[in-house]
Amino acid sequence: MRVRRKQARPAELLEAALDLFIAKGYAATKVEAVAARAGVSKGTLFLYFPSKADLFNAVVRENIGIRFQQWNQEFETFQGSTAEMLRYSYCSWWEHIGSTRASGITKLMLCEASNFPEIAQFYQQEVSEPGHALMRRILQRGMDSGEFRPVDLDHAVYAVISPFLFLTLSQHASLACIPASLTVSPQLYLENQVNMLLHGLLAS
Missing domain, CATH: 1.10.357 (Tetracycline Repressor; domain 2)
Structure with a gap:
């Protein structure tokens, strides 16, 4: 289960980021809010996406x-x-x-x-x-x-x-x-x- 959870995290972060970027815009979206929405820490988010720009780019792609x-x-x-x-x-x-x-x-x-x-x-x-x-x-x-x-x-x-x-x-x-x-x-x-x-x- 722990392995499945780890593999799911990037997808969950992208889902949360998509929701917040659309609702709030790029400038107003905070990485802390994305992490919280996905149920992980900000540090965990940065393991997968080193910056907010990297996160947004992944959402676009x-x-x-x-x-x-x-x-x-x-x-x-x-x-x-x-x-x-x-x-x-x-x-x-x-x-x-x-x-x-x-x-x-x-x-x-x-x-x-x-x-x-x-x-x-x-x-x-x-x-x-x-x-x-x-x-x-x-x-x-x-x-x-x-x-x-x-x-x-x-x-x-x-x-x-x-x-x-x-x-x-x-x-x-x-x-x-x-x-x-x-x-x-x-x-x-x-x-x-x-x-x-x-x-x-x-x-x-």
Whole structure:
């Protein structure tokens, strides 16, 4: 039992850290609070994660970063059209990130990145750059096959990912993004976004 408990500690610490980072933000989260929430001492936390930045980076990698390797592998053997691939990427992002607590990490970065360049740089390397590369790969596939018209990839990629950012903000700051009288269905919103995007990308 002692061995199982020791192996469980990093995962428990990451779960506790995710909850507190999302609830309080990076600056306000204290490592003592993370340790207490996980039921261990601060010293035990530092055995696994030497600093708060290391802890946060592990949370980012565990909840978002690991997804990109999986998605790239899936697209290696994807048999459908590029339009279908784009639809799948939207649905998969919502299933694995957008609808989960992990979406709060992106909101945190949007709010606090300028104050913490070290974690911002890590987020760029683990999330932003792989995400952009993946979307560029999808768009390039569509252009190479003649399914999509030629576009400027450096800018078109932002048209693809901007719905993700809107949904992330609406999840965690709904009153600032959506009128109180309106209920937004994330699935219908993403379906509409990808339909509008495809009608602008598909070759005549």
